Amino acid sequence: MRNPVIIAAALAPLVIAGCATQPESVPALERARAEVSQAESEPLVQQAAGDSLEDAHEALSAAERRLEAGEELEIVEHYAYLASRHAQIAQARANEAQYREELEKAGERRSELLLQAKEGEVQTAQQAALAATAQAESAEMRASELERQRAELERMQAERTSRGYVLTLADVLFATDETQLQPGANQALARLSDFLQDNPERRVVIEGHTDSRGSDEYNQRLSQERAEAVATALQAQGISTDRIAVRGMGEQYPLATNDTSAGRQQNRRVEIIIPDEQDPRSGRGTGS
Amino acid sequence: MPAFTHLIKLVLPLLAAFALAACATPDAPSQELALANAEIDQALRAGATERAPDTIADARSKMELAQDAVDDGEMEEARRLAQQAQLDARLATAQTNAAESREALAEVNEGLDALRNELNP
Numbered sequence: 001m002r003n004p005v006i007i008a009a010a011l012a013p014l015v016i017a018g019c020a021t022q023p024e025s026v027p028a029l030e031r032a033r034a035e036v037s038q039a040e041s042e043p044l045v046q047q048a049a050g051d052s053l054e055d056a057h058e059a060l061s062a063a064e065r066r067l068e069a070g071e072e073l074e075i076v077e078h079y080a081y082l083a084s085r086h087a088q089i090a091q092a093r094a095n096e097a098q099y100r101e102e103l104e105k106a107g108e109r110r111s112e113l114l115l116q117a118k119e120g121e122v123q124t125a126q127q128a129a130l131a132a133t134a135q136a137e138s139a140e141m142r143a144s145e146l147e148r149q150r151a152e153l154e155r156m157q158a159e160r161t162s163r164g165y166v167l168t169l170a171d172v173l174f175a176t177d178e179t180q181l182q183p184g185a186n187q188a189l190a191r192l193s194d195f196l197q198d199n200p201e202r203r204v205v206i207e208g209h210t211d212s213r214g215s216d217e218y219n220q221r222l223s224q225e226r227a228e229a230v231a232t233a234l235q236a237q238g239i240s241t242d243r244i245a246v247r248g249m250g251e252q253y254p255l256a257t258n259d260t261s262a263g264r265q266q267n268r269r270v271e272i273i274i275p276d277e278q279d280p281r282s283g284r285g286t287g288s
Numbered sequence: 289m290p291a292f293t294h295l296i297k298l299v300l301p302l303l304a305a306f307a308l309a310a311c312a313t314p315d316a317p318s319q320e321l322a323l324a325n326a327e328i329d330q331a332l333r334a335g336a337t338e339r340a341p342d343t344i345a346d347a348r349s350k351m352e353l354a355q356d357a358v359d360d361g362e363m364e365e366a367r368r369l370a371q372q373a374q375l376d377a378r379l380a381t382a383q384t385n386a387a388e389s390r391e392a393l394a395e396v397n398e399g400l401d402a403l404r405n406e407l408n409p
Contacts, residue, residue, distance in 0.1 A: 074365075074368075075368075078368045078371075078372070081372055081375075082371065082372065082375055085372070085375035085376065085379055086375065088379050089375070089378055089379045089382050092379060092385075092386050093382050093385075093386075095386040095389075095390075096385045096386040096389050099386060099389035099390050099392075099393050102393050103389060103392055103393045103396060106393060106396040106397055106400055107396060109400060110396065110399065110400055110403065113403050113404065113407060114403070116407065117403070117406075117407055120407070
């Protein structure tokens, strides 16, 4: 009589063994080993995803244990799969950590550049401000300069006309029918020459005029010579000839009637025109 | 022989009990299923559909298989599938986050290049 328990005990291992298959190698497990080994070889992965690596190791050990214990392939592969996924998660987390680090650096670089740009902008703005101030100052100087000139011209009793300022030398400054300037003229001219010396860019047009007594030819020549006399006087006071234009206008432009002696005296004059700066017009005559 | 028949009758139930004990299954793996679903939801919220489509698809199809296994009474298999799906989802999230960071970095680098060009024409 055989003991049924002993037989059952003898048969039991066969039943349990029947649930397991034990292949030589499990590809999924080998893959998992390789992935885990790869992941932990990278320092950044260790740093950024240490706990994922631990989980990977745990799963790997479980797979190895189950394999040795002769458990089902399905189970061994399951733990191998988990190990692989843990390793992959570790890699992905490490990648993210690296991108974030570079993102931070790039952000810092951007701030630096923006700061530089801002400083550059500030500098540019400062330079622009300086330039603007300089411009404004010179414009101011210009304006006050013109003001000064105007005052000077008015002190000379030069008249403001559409042609510019006009200084009129009266007949009395010439002896009758003479072309030589009387001494009194020099005082009037002195102020003018001072003005011209102070303002080297200004020039003058000297126009001689006569009354209607005498022929046109005579008056033309007389007016020309009187104008030239004034020009010579100015030159003597240091004004260069290229700043002086001379014209004889004859009897063509009377100021007053030629029927009275007072009127004729008015007409006998020399006009010194100081054209406005950059004014292409220069008195009457052929110019535009 | 009657003794043998008696033996079989005695041993077979024992063997059956052993067999059942060896391959016994617990109840449905509700905890594992819940954890897996939670991580899938998280991955989807992170944007895994756009940035880690294959991985999240793995997770979801595994969950379907897990549910089928539960319906078939294969609880151990269901548990394993749920655990795998959970890690699939976790990987999808990690991949999505990495992709987002990479894209953000590319954008900032582009901006940096443009800024550099502006400053040093």
